[in-house]
Amino acid sequence: MAANIERRGNTWFATLHVPKDVQPILGKSKFFETLKTTDKRIAETRAAPLVAQWKARIAAARGQSDPYIDSALQWKRDHDTNPAPDVVRSFIEDEARKVAQAKGSEAGATFYAIATGAQTPMSTLYTDWAAQLTLAPKTIDQMKKDVKAMVDHFRTIERVTSASVREWIRDLMQDTPTKQGYSASSIKRIVGFCRNFWCYLQEHEKASQDTQPFMVPAAAKKAAAKTTGAKGWIPFLPAEVVKLWREATARDDHELADLIHLGMYTGARIEELCSLKVEHCDDSALHIVDAKTHAGIRTVPIHSAITAKVKALKDASKDGYLISGLTFNKYDDRSNAVGKRFGRLKQALGFPAGKVFHSIRKTVVTQLENAGVSENLAADIVGHEKPRITYGLYSGGHDLATMREALEKLTYPT
Numbered sequence: 001m002a003a004n005i006e007r008r009g010n011t012w013f014a015t016l017h018v019p020k021d022v023q024p025i026l027g028k029s030k031f032f033e034t035l036k037t038t039d040k041r042i043a044e045t046r047a048a049p050l051v052a053q054w055k056a057r058i059a060a061a062r063g064q065s066d067p068y069i070d071s072a073l074q075w076k077r078d079h080d081t082n083p084a085p086d087v088v089r090s091f092i093e094d095e096a097r098k099v100a101q102a103k104g105s106e107a108g109a110t111f112y113a114i115a116t117g118a119q120t121p122m123s124t125l126y127t128d129w130a131a132q133l134t135l136a137p138k139t140i141d142q143m144k145k146d147v148k149a150m151v152d153h154f155r156t157i158e159r160v161t162s163a164s165v166r167e168w169i170r171d172l173m174q175d176t177p178t179k180q181g182y183s184a185s186s187i188k189r190i191v192g193f194c195r196n197f198w199c200y201l202q203e204h205e206k207a208s209q210d211t212q213p214f215m216v217p218a219a220a221k222k223a224a225a226k227t228t229g230a231k232g233w234i235p236f237l238p239a240e241v242v243k244l245w246r247e248a249t250a251r252d253d254h255e256l257a258d259l260i261h262l263g264m265y266t267g268a269r270i271e272e273l274c275s276l277k278v279e280h281c282d283d284s285a286l287h288i289v290d291a292k293t294h295a296g297i298r299t300v301p302i303h304s305a306i307t308a309k310v311k312a313l314k315d316a317s318k319d320g321y322l323i324s325g326l327t328f329n330k331y332d333d334r335s336n337a338v339g340k341r342f343g344r345l346k347q348a349l350g351f352p353a354g355k356v357f358h359s360i361r362k363t364v365v366t367q368l369e370n371a372g373v374s375e376n377l378a379a380d381i382v383g384h385e386k387p388r389i390t391y392g393l394y395s396g397g398h399d400l401a402t403m404r405e406a407l408e409k410l411t412y413p414t
Helices: 020-026 040-062 067-081 085-103 105-115 123-131 137-154 162-173 184-203 218-227 238-250 254-266 270-274 304-316 336-348 357-370 375-382 389-394 400-407
Strands: 005-008 011-017 030-034 285-288 298-301
Touching (some): 005 040, 011 040, 020 040, 040 123, 067 085, 067 105, 085 105, 137 162, 162 184, 238 254, 238 336, 254 270, 254 336, 298 375, 298 400
Antiparallel strands (some): 005 011
16 A cells, blocks of 8 residues: 555655556546645555545546547647647647548537537546445446446537437437337436436536436326336236246246245245245244345245245255355346246246236235235235334234235135
């Protein structure tokens, strides 16, 4: 760490040289920031997180290099530092004409605007924004993907206006022979992430404080309103769940077959079942301790139809999980790969896109409702918030015997 601090006068500073390949993107050759201390040991402690952040920015920048923008930024530095800027400007005009011939007139105009300082590229600012995100890794990856698409489209801050954003969103929603347009929910997500980036620019005084160009257009709002309640996951019929289970078994995909078997008698989410450990399963109940909501943390009685299956899975487990042998993806999620296998299975059997693994959960809830089980009792079983304030805030929940009696009403054709 001593190599990343230097003393000027009596004060220590954190430093890090920027590799040449990313200097055009980051707009500097060196990171440099005061540590506000005369003590070397304190300086080393304070410098560590700064250097780590700088290295993350360098790593991110290496994935965002754009020769077209890099060249324009290099010309801008020459233009700003040359004692004869008018001479440099004539060379920039020549380069802009070359870019226009190779990439089109709009690209040439953008190159000239960046190189002369008339417009500010967003690529460097995007890298800095991405480096400071602290959300869940999967969310960060989606945010970076959505915002990067916007940055690649507009290139510079000055080209982002309310009108140009509306036109861009209309293009995203439009179906073409080569791609399907984004759904209203996806547009809402993209606009939200781009708004986050724009607020970052405003906080750093790179964008006007008076405008927020990223708004969900009326067309997307209307589309979302039409699909609210109508669109969503469709419950499987009980016979369809059995068909899926049998087909997974016939294909010797025992992990998927076991997952379906457990899901059809518990109503648990796929993530809950895949993260369920043997230590959280006793002879009478499954204790779900890893769920997406607080209400999801619950105990589910074991239906008589899967008692033997749960015991067999516990005895056969080789990795401590009830469903053994599943792999983690880069987001530390065990359900991703087997979930995709379920998707391929249901597609091969001709089920529509609206029927997914979560539809089995809806099948369970539908059966409970048809059997006369109260909404509060069903909520305790599947891990939903109670619909009314009295039970939702004050009730400790139903006991296992009551929940088991309700679950035993689940039946499937043999």
